[in-house]
Amino acid sequence: MTSNIKVMVRFRPLNNSEINSNKNLCVHFVDNTTVLLKDNSTPFIFDHIFASHSTQSEVFDKAAKNVVEDILAGYNGTVFAYGQTSSGKSFTMFGSNIEDYNYRGVIPRVLENVFTYMEYAPVSLEFSVKFSFIEIYLEKIRDLLDIEKTNLSVHENSEKGVYIKDATELYVSSVSEVMALIKKGLANRKSSPTRMNISSSRSHSVLLITVSQKDAEQGSTKVGRLSLVDLAGSEKVSKSEAQGLSLEEVKAINKSLSTLGLVIYHLTDDKSVHVPYRDSKLTRILQESLGGNARTTILITCSPSIDNACETSSSLRFGSRAKKIRNTAKVNKLLTKFELTKLLVSAKEEIRILQRELESLKAACGAERPSSPRSSERDFLELTGEGALSERLSNTLEDSVENYKAKTVELNKRVEELCCYKTSADEKVEGLCITVQKLLERDKPPKTILSASKKYIEKLKRKHLLEIKALEEEHSKALCKLNRENQDLRAKVEWQQDTIYSLESENSKLLEQLFHESCKDGALRHIEETFEKLVCEKERIELVASELRCQLEESRGELNSKVEFTKRLLMQRREVGKTIRKLTRVIEKLVEQNAQLKFYHFVAEKRLVQKVSRITNLEKRLVGLGQQRIREELEYKLLASRHSKVLESGHSSQGLADETREQKIAKIIRGAGRLVEESVPSSPSQFWSKKNFI
Structure with a gap:
C-alpha cells in the first residue's frame, strides 16, 4: 500500500528568558493544519499542527496511535522527532517524567498501548516482543543496554531488512520491564548542558521494537517492526558557543542531519538516480522508513520566538519536503x-x-x-x-x-x-x-x-x-x-x-x-563532390573565424571596462556596508532609548493620574466643607432675623395682625432657601471663583 509520509508540527511555549525580554512570536496559526511565518506570505500546510498549549495525550492520539495499530497488523512503522536544539524533541518523545501519565511522551504511551492490545487480544494469538535501544554518537553506534558495545555495524538481508548486528535484543513481557529498560538506556545516553539547553542530547537515540504474533488456529505469523527515533537538535555554534568536545559533537550532529535532508531531497526529486543512504549511519538505519517498506510519521518541533525564526523556517521547509515522500508498506507475513x-x-x-x-x-x-x-x-x-x-x-x-x-x-x-x-x-x-x-x-x-x-x-x-x-x-x-x-x-x-x-x-x-x-562507378564522382564541398566549407569557416576574432577583441575591451566598474561597485558596496553597520548600531541605541523613554512616559502618566485623582478628591472635600460652612452661617442669620422680627412684631401696627405666625415663618424659610441656592456653587471651579468666600 503506497502512501505519503505524515508530517505534524508542534510549537513549544516561550521560555522564561523569552517572556522576560518581551519577545514577539514569529508565526501565525491559520488553522490546525496551516501556519504562516510573519516575514513570509507562503503558507506551510501539514497533516496537523499542535499549538503551544497542546498536551502530551493530544500529540499521541494524533501522531502515534495509528502507528501502533499498523504495527500490530504486521506493518513496519516509524515515528521520529526533528527540530533545532531546545525545541522540545526529547520532551515530545520521552517526556519530562515517564512515570507521570500527564507528562510522559510518545514512546512510553506507544509501549503501553502495545501491551494493552496484547492483553485484550483473542486467545488464539500468541505474542512475543523484542526490545533494543541504541544511540548514534559521533557517527558510531553505541548499545545503550550494554555500554561495552561501542562501535556496532549496520547490515541488511532479505529476512530482517536493515538491522544492527550484535545489538542487544531482550524479550519483554510487561510495561514495567520496558520502562525499566528505557530508564537504563536514558541514563547511558550522552547529554550535556549548553547555552541554549540545560540538558541537551548529544546523540540520536533509536528504540527498536519487534512484535511477532502467531495465529494458532490458522498457523499464520505476522511480524511488525517499530522504530522510535529521538534526533539530536541542529544548532548554530554562534548561539551555543560550543568548544572542544562539544564542538565535535555539534559537527557530527549537523553532518548527519544534513545527510538526512539530502536523502529527502533526492527522494522527492524526479531527476535523481541515486539516494545516498550510506553516507550516514542515521540515514542507513532509516532507509526503510524513508521511501521503503514502512508507515512513517515525522514530528517537527519548533520555537515560536522571533529569535529562532530562521531555524523555525528551515524546520518547516524540511517538513514540507518530507511530506512528498511516498512509502510502500506491506504486511510482513511468514509463509506456512x-x-x-x-x-x-x-x-x-x-x-x-x-x-x-x-x-x-x-x-x-x-x-x-x-x-x-x-x-x-x-x-x-x-x-x-x-x-x-x-x-x-x-x-x-x-x-x-x-x-x-x-x-x-x-x-x-x-x-x-x-x-x-x-x-x-x-x-x-x-x-x-x-x-x-x-x-x-x-x-x-x-x-x-x-x-x-x-x-x-x-x-x-x-x-x-x-x-x-x-x-x-x-x-x-x-x-x-x-x-x-x-x-x-x-x-x-x-x-x-x-x-x-x-x-x-x-x-x-x-x-x-x-x-x-x-x-565502383560512383566512387570518384562522390569524392570530387565531397572535395568541392570541403573547399567551400573551409572558406566559410575562415570568414567566420575572422568575424569571431573581431568580436573577441571588442568583448575583451567591454570586459575590461566591466571589471573596472565591478571593482568600483565592490568598493562602494564595502563603504555602504560600513555605513549600514554604523546606522544599525545607531538604530539599536535609538530603539533602546525609545524603549526607556516609553517606560518613563508610562510611569509618569501613571503618577499623574494618581495625583489628578487625589486633587479631585481634595477639591470635593473642600467644596463639601465650604457648602457646610455657608449653610451654618445662613441658618445662623436666618435664626437671627427670625428673632428680630418676632421682637418687632409686638410693636408693629394692627395692619399686620392678620398675618399669622406660621405664614411669616414659611416666608422666612422660602427666602432663606433662595439665598442658599444663590450662594452655594454648583461646581468646584465656581466654588474657587467666589470672591466673598470666608
Missing part, C-alpha cells in the same frame, strides 16, 4: 508449510511451461534453417530483410534466456524464503525455551508442569525438524531438476548461438561484395 508447498507446485508448473517453449523453439529452428546461404541473390535479400531468420532466431533466443533468468531469480527467492522459514522456526523454538525459563525462574512450577513443558518443547522440535527435512528434500530435488534443465538449456542455447554466428559472418561477407560492386 501449505503456502510454501503451493509456491513449489507453481514453480514446477512454470518450469514445465519453459520446457515446452524450449521444445517449440527447437522445432522452429530445425524447420526454418536455410540449406545454402550462398544459393542466390534472392535468398540473400530474404536473409538480410526485416524478417530475416538470423534476427528472428537471436531475438527469440534472447527473450527465452531472459525469461529463464527471471524465473531462476524468482525460484532462488522462493528458496531463500524457505530458508527464512527454517530460521524463523528455530527462533520460535528458542523463544519458547526462553519463555519457559522465565516462567521457571518466576513461578517455580512443580516437576509435573516442568516435565510436561519439556515434552511439549521436544514435540515441537521434532515437528519442526520433520517439516524442515521435508522442505529440504523437496528443495534439493527441485534444485537438481532445475540444474539438469539449466544445463540442457545452456547446451541448446550455445548450439543456436553458433548457428547465428555462422549466418552473421556469411551475411557480412555478402554485404561487402555487394558494396564493392555498387560503389
Whole structure:
C-alpha cells in the first residue's frame, strides 16, 4: 500500500528568558493544519499542527496511535522527532517524567498501548516482543543496554531488512520491564548542558521494537517492526558557543542531519538516480522508513520566538519536503508449510511451461534453417530483410534466456524464503525455551508442569525438524531438476548461438561484395563532390573565424571596462556596508532609548493620574466643607432675623395682625432657601471663583 509520509508540527511555549525580554512570536496559526511565518506570505500546510498549549495525550492520539495499530497488523512503522536544539524533541518523545501519565511522551504511551492490545487480544494469538535501544554518537553506534558495545555495524538481508548486528535484543513481557529498560538506556545516553539547553542530547537515540504474533488456529505469523527515533537538535555554534568536545559533537550532529535532508531531497526529486543512504549511519538505519517498506510519521518541533525564526523556517521547509515522500508498506507475513508447498507446485508448473517453449523453439529452428546461404541473390535479400531468420532466431533466443533468468531469480527467492522459514522456526523454538525459563525462574512450577513443558518443547522440535527435512528434500530435488534443465538449456542455447554466428559472418561477407560492386562507378564522382564541398566549407569557416576574432577583441575591451566598474561597485558596496553597520548600531541605541523613554512616559502618566485623582478628591472635600460652612452661617442669620422680627412684631401696627405666625415663618424659610441656592456653587471651579468666600 503506497502512501505519503505524515508530517505534524508542534510549537513549544516561550521560555522564561523569552517572556522576560518581551519577545514577539514569529508565526501565525491559520488553522490546525496551516501556519504562516510573519516575514513570509507562503503558507506551510501539514497533516496537523499542535499549538503551544497542546498536551502530551493530544500529540499521541494524533501522531502515534495509528502507528501502533499498523504495527500490530504486521506493518513496519516509524515515528521520529526533528527540530533545532531546545525545541522540545526529547520532551515530545520521552517526556519530562515517564512515570507521570500527564507528562510522559510518545514512546512510553506507544509501549503501553502495545501491551494493552496484547492483553485484550483473542486467545488464539500468541505474542512475543523484542526490545533494543541504541544511540548514534559521533557517527558510531553505541548499545545503550550494554555500554561495552561501542562501535556496532549496520547490515541488511532479505529476512530482517536493515538491522544492527550484535545489538542487544531482550524479550519483554510487561510495561514495567520496558520502562525499566528505557530508564537504563536514558541514563547511558550522552547529554550535556549548553547555552541554549540545560540538558541537551548529544546523540540520536533509536528504540527498536519487534512484535511477532502467531495465529494458532490458522498457523499464520505476522511480524511488525517499530522504530522510535529521538534526533539530536541542529544548532548554530554562534548561539551555543560550543568548544572542544562539544564542538565535535555539534559537527557530527549537523553532518548527519544534513545527510538526512539530502536523502529527502533526492527522494522527492524526479531527476535523481541515486539516494545516498550510506553516507550516514542515521540515514542507513532509516532507509526503510524513508521511501521503503514502512508507515512513517515525522514530528517537527519548533520555537515560536522571533529569535529562532530562521531555524523555525528551515524546520518547516524540511517538513514540507518530507511530506512528498511516498512509502510502500506491506504486511510482513511468514509463509506456512501449505503456502510454501503451493509456491513449489507453481514453480514446477512454470518450469514445465519453459520446457515446452524450449521444445517449440527447437522445432522452429530445425524447420526454418536455410540449406545454402550462398544459393542466390534472392535468398540473400530474404536473409538480410526485416524478417530475416538470423534476427528472428537471436531475438527469440534472447527473450527465452531472459525469461529463464527471471524465473531462476524468482525460484532462488522462493528458496531463500524457505530458508527464512527454517530460521524463523528455530527462533520460535528458542523463544519458547526462553519463555519457559522465565516462567521457571518466576513461578517455580512443580516437576509435573516442568516435565510436561519439556515434552511439549521436544514435540515441537521434532515437528519442526520433520517439516524442515521435508522442505529440504523437496528443495534439493527441485534444485537438481532445475540444474539438469539449466544445463540442457545452456547446451541448446550455445548450439543456436553458433548457428547465428555462422549466418552473421556469411551475411557480412555478402554485404561487402555487394558494396564493392555498387560503389565502383560512383566512387570518384562522390569524392570530387565531397572535395568541392570541403573547399567551400573551409572558406566559410575562415570568414567566420575572422568575424569571431573581431568580436573577441571588442568583448575583451567591454570586459575590461566591466571589471573596472565591478571593482568600483565592490568598493562602494564595502563603504555602504560600513555605513549600514554604523546606522544599525545607531538604530539599536535609538530603539533602546525609545524603549526607556516609553517606560518613563508610562510611569509618569501613571503618577499623574494618581495625583489628578487625589486633587479631585481634595477639591470635593473642600467644596463639601465650604457648602457646610455657608449653610451654618445662613441658618445662623436666618435664626437671627427670625428673632428680630418676632421682637418687632409686638410693636408693629394692627395692619399686620392678620398675618399669622406660621405664614411669616414659611416666608422666612422660602427666602432663606433662595439665598442658599444663590450662594452655594454648583461646581468646584465656581466654588474657587467666589470672591466673598470666608
